Amino acid sequence: MRDMSRPRPFHLVAFAAITIMAGCGGGDGNGNGTITPPTQPNQAPRAVGNLGELELALRAEVIHDVSNNFSDPDGDRLSFTATSSDPGIAGAQASDANITITGVAPGTATITVTARDPGGLTASLPLGVSVNGPPVLTDSIPDHILAEGASATVDLDDHFTDPDDDVASYEAESSDASVASVSVEGSTATITGVSAGTATVTFTVRDEFGQDGTQEVGVTVEEANQAPRATDSIPAQELMPDGEVTLDLSGHFTDPDDDALTYAGETSDADVATVMVDGSNATITGVAGGTATITFTASDPDGLSADQEAMVTVNTPPMPEGTIDEITLRVDASTTLVVSGYFSDADGDALSYEATSSDDDIATTSAADSTVTINGHAAGTATLTITATDPRGASAMQEATVAVKTPPMPDSVPPTHDMVVGNHVELDFSTFFTDEDGDELTYTAVTSDAAVATASVDGSVVTTTAAGEIDDSVGTVVTLTVTATDPAGLSAEQEAMVRVSAMEYDTLAGITVLEDGSISASLGEATLTLTFCLPLNSFFFEPNQYITSHWSEWQRAAGTGWVTAPGTHQDGRICPITPRLDEMQDGTYRMIGHLTFVTVDTTDTGAPDPTDTLSVVTSTLRSPTFDHEAESGPAQDASFSSLQSGLLDAAQPSRASHRSLALPGSRFRPPPAAEARAASRVAQVRASVHATLRPPAFTRSNFDLGLAGGGGIEIGLSDALGVSLGVPYTFGLLDMDKHDRDSLKHRVLSVRAIGKKRRGEKQP
Known part of the structure; x- marks a missing residue:
């Protein structure tokens, strides 16, 4: 047999050639004329590389593209022809650059491929061609006579040959496998008698090109005792541990002689599955997870037998x-x-x-x-x-x-904490959470800025301490967040606002808490006992003084600090605690608030000169502030648009600003409205201070200071915007600088009245 690993070299090499031609021509010397390229001689095509060799089967056709094996220096289009040195071995025909080679008879020939340009110049390359011949029978195989169960072997190399020594494979097929079977391994064929009768075995030899040769051999099988046969395959079995399945083996074996068969079974792994045979019944039992092969054997009385296997899988449950x-x-x-x-x-x-x-x-x-x-x-x-x-x-x-x-639920809103640096508030937060399951809750607490205030927890008691890093005397507001968690990890949160300032509230003479919880307020010459809420909005306090209440609230002592008493925060008025005594816890209470006082010096009655210069003067207080530079000009041309609103932010360190209208010679007094109207051609002059305060406790409000009809000072709190001017608890007493004899004093005062509620008593 020919070595099938022998290489068949065939090489194609592709090149591309580009010819660039340039020429020059004459002119008239002035840049005009034509350029006539020189005439180049025609160049012959060129062969590129080689065409190698080609091997093909008898009567086979191969198309070979040679366009990459030729080039033309002039870029001319080439035509191709192909001629065979032996047309009886191989034929050749050219169609453009495609060369068709046909195997005619076994042997070798040379195909010459010629490329020709339009000028008739040529280039050629040879292509070696080998035409492969089919295998042929050299010595016929004799017929065979076999006994049932007997075998005979045939060496097929002794009976076939190949002119090219390239036999690839042998095959054999029986016309009746029930009579005689045949198998091939390499060049050796084995014929086996199966049962009495005749059959024809066909042997086929093929070379590597698929060409073949055949021979038929008659086989006669003489009758003899025949072994049992496996007929119907036994299906694979799936069992659980301790599970069983019973098979009837008689349905899976037969005997050509109708002999009575005996059966046996054997397992490949008794740890996975076992088998027991009783007559023709085989029982397979699963033992443990895994797979095993059960081999069943059927034997006739002469000891001839047949085997059949069954795959058994024992499934292990999850x-x-x-x-x-x-x-x-x-x-x-x-x-x-x-x-x-x-x-x-x-x-x-x-x-x-x-x-x-x-x-x-x-x-x-x-x-x-x-x-x-x-x-x-x-x-x-x-x-x-x-x-x-x-x-x-x-x-x-x-x-x-x-x-x-049901997770812990907020029961009520924790109060606002109010303290000065160094003080602390102790508050039992168990009253602010409920748990429907009655679980014991654990608490954690943290502030939004530990540099301002810190929080610690002991059981359900949260201690919030003013650490002291605040903006300035204005103070700072941070948020205390307390989390209650049940044993299952379910939680709820509550937040409380914490006010921290550098100084305590000022006290205000004239405000007293009476024993019954009402408030005694000395307002000017009158003294009122307040059992009701008193709105204070530009309230006439003394002959030359007006008062406005921005907010007030009651607070209960907690630790060394204070917490807001629920429901007592009031905007624009002060209220006694009397109506709410039954709702309050035992303890010490105080009332705080923000009031604005404006005192006007009306002793100077000098009239302004309309030709004087009108100035806008800025005075500076401690908090909060915006700055406005003084402007000046003739009174009749003065523009009051410069008295525009400014923005105050409680979160920013700042100084309060207050403006007054002054005319030289009037010693900084507010001129009568008629004089102001004559000087400025406006009926009223008004300057506004706007404060932007942070929620949740405060919102923006307007505080208007201006000249009212008759020369008085007008103080107004914007009804639409609601809450008070200023940042609570931080203003203290704020005095403007003195200007000449007149004094315009702006105070924002906290009101503090302290009393105690004893257990069982109603007085504060």
């Missing part, structure tokens, strides 16, 4: 792994559980999962792949059952308790 901890979630909440870690499968089977709840009113559940989702609906407990199933239907279960709880 197994629970560990336990699932109690699952806790809140009402209307959901959680997920990846359950693949709670099951294992010794066979490595992919498991599917299902989940059910014992009480859908409390919790429902669903499974997607290995993720189980639990949804809480109502407080209570339910049992979650998770089932893992392998592809064969074996399963395992795990159960877990689902506790659906």
Whole structure:
């Protein structure tokens, strides 16, 4: 046989050639004329590389593209021809650059390919061609006579040859495999008598080109005792451990002589599966997970036998792994559980999962792949059952308790904390949370800025301490966040505002808390006992003084600081605590607030000169502020647009600003409205201060100071915007600088009245 690994070299080499031609021509010397390129002689085509050799089968055709094996220096289009040195061996025909070679007879020939340009110049390349011949029979194979069960071998190399020594394979086929069977290994064929009768065996030899030669051989099989035969294959069996299956082997074997057969069975692995045979019945029993092969044997009385195998797989069911901890979630909440870690499968089977709840009113559940989702609906407990199933239907279960709880809930809003640097507020936050399950709660607390105030927890008591890093005397507001958590990890939060300042509130003479919880207020010459709320908005206090209340509230002592008494914060008025005594805890209380006083010096009656210069003067207070430079000009041309609003931000260190209108010679007094109208051609002059305050306790408000009819000072609090000017608890007493004899004094005062409520008593 010819060595099939012998290489068949065939090489194609492609090149591309580009010829660039340039010429020059004459002109008239002035840049005009034509350029006539010189005439180049025609150049012959060029062969590129070689065409190699080609081997093909008899009567086969091969098309070979030679366009890349020729080039033309002039870029001319080439035509091609092909001629064979022996047309009886190989034929050749050219179509453009495609050369068709045909194998005519075994042998070798040379195909000459010629490329020709339009000028008749040529270039040629040879192509070696070898035409392969088919295998042929050299010595016929004799007929065979065999006994049933006997075999004979034939060396096919002795009976076939190939002119090119390239035999690739041998094949054999019986016309009746029930009479005689045949097999081939290499060049050796084995003929086996199966049963009495005749058959024809056909031998085929093929070379590497698929060309073949055949011979038929007659086979006669003489009758003899024949062995049993396996007829119907035994299907693969799948069992669980301790599971059984019984097979009737008589349906899987037969005997040509109708002999009575005996049966036996043997397992390849008794640790996986065992087998017992009783008559023709075989019982297979699963032992443990794995696979085993059961070999069944059927034997006739002469000892001839036949075997048949059956594959047995013993499936190991999934197994629970560990336990699932109690699952806790809140009402209307959901959680997920990846359950693949709670099951294992010794066979490595992919498991599917299902989940059910014992009480859908409390919790429902669903499974997607290995993720189980639990949804809480109502407080209570339910049992979650998770089932893992392998592809064969074996399963395992795990159960877990689902506790659906109502999370801790805020019970009431914690009060605002109010303290100066170094003081602290102690407050039991258990009164601000509830837990419907009665669980014991744990508390944590943190402030939004630990440099201003810190928080610590002892049980349910939260201590908030003013650390001291505040903007300035204005103070700073931070947020205290307290979290209550139940044993299941469910939690709720409450927030409280914490005011921290550098100084305590000033006291105000004339405001007294009476024993019955009412307020005694000396307002000018009048003294009022307040058992009701008194609105103060530009309230006439003394002959030359007006008062406005921006806000007030009652506070209860807590630690060394104070907390707001619920429901006592008032805007634009002061109120006694009397109506709320029954609602208040025992303790020490104080009333604080913000009041604005404006005192006007009206002793100077000198009239302004309309020709004088009108100035806008800025005075500076401690907090908060915006700056406005003085402007001047003739009185009749003065523009008051410069008295525009400014923005005050409680979070920014600043100084308060106050403006007054002054005319030289009037010693900084407010001129009568008529004089101002004559000087400025406006009926009223008004300057505004706007304060932007941070929620939740404060909003923007307008404080208007201006000249009213008759020369008085007009103080107004914008009704539309509501709350007070200024940042609470930080203004203290603010005095403007003195200007000449007149004094315009602006005070923002806190009002503090302290009393104690004793247990069982109603006085503050």
